[in-house]
Amino acid sequence: MSWFVYVAVTLLSLVQGNPTVRSSQQQAPPAAGQSIGYVQQQQSTLQYNKMESKPALTPAETMPVEELDPSHYPARRAAHVAQHYLNTQHGSPFKLLGVDRVVSATLEKIAGVGMKYFVVFALKEMITNEPMGQCSTEVLYPIGEEQAPPQVQCSCDGLLQIDTKAHEEALYQQLKASDSLVSGHNIPDSYGFIAPEMKPFWHLGGVASSFVMLKESNESTLYNMAQVVNVTQQESQDKELTFQYHVLLHEMVSQEIIHWKLLVSWCPAEGVRVLQTEWQPKCHHCVAPPSNTTLTLYSPS
């Protein structure tokens, strides 16, 4: 999509008093027990570029675009939102995507619509630490009475480089063949230790948490997963395996630890889905493990 056309078309839509941000995501935050159509939500993108209108004004005259320091919080927060988005699309028990480095970032304030970040960042696979090329993303934090999730468009040049199919298939067959259901707790433990056989369930918890972190993020949050409090595989006759997770998320700006219960399904063909999310009242006995284990790539400065 051309930046010029995007900006101009956006402008035109504003002039017409008809901003066209799709509102499919503008739901209230999840209530306890509520099931959410995350799978559809993942596909939502800004639709400005689909409008066929002639630009009325040139962007230079009208839309000041602010350059951001790539190492500062605002750019990194937007890049993190894109990271969560990519994990909802491509994550697996053997693939967890993360921002390695923000290359460049700009911010555009679109009156009546929201704050739109355009960020270029280097991506890496966090389990193997392998670089995965660059991504360009647009993250829009919509303005509204109720907080709506950010809307993300992202394109990357190296997502297929890492092939985890064989590992996924092996784990899947092993779980399908097993007589007992997997369960675990305190991943990692208070010493930061993760048993090797639990690592895929830690990563799966990280991918599932990205669905929540994507939805809960706003312009001033930076979320990471801190711990899988527990995970319990559920009985399932379907192709998909299902797991009940309790996870602790760390909001790094407020330093709050937030507790969520997630029902997660996974199979190699369908990928990871989050079927239910439930925000949990504060967990008083929950203590986040040492921060060297959180799924973060750089600590906040």
Ligand SMILES: *[C@@H]1O[C@H](CO)[C@@H](O)[C@H](O)[C@H]1NC(C)=O
């Ligand atoms: C985190 O730190 C603890 C204690 O310093 C150490 O035992 C543990 O192995 C570390 N974990 C990771 C994943 O580096």
Ligand SMILES: *[C@@H]1O[C@H](CO)[C@@H](O)[C@H](O)[C@H]1NC(C)=O
């Ligand atoms: C962002 O989310 C945090 C945590 O939910 C909330 O405290 C804060 O008010 C939100 N900020 C905005 C600008 O919506």
Ligand SMILES: *[C@@H]1O[C@H](CO)[C@@H](O)[C@H](O)[C@H]1NC(C)=O
């Ligand atoms: C998982 O942890 C939560 C929070 O501590 C607890 O309420 C729940 O009973 C635990 N589930 C299992 C299966 O241990």
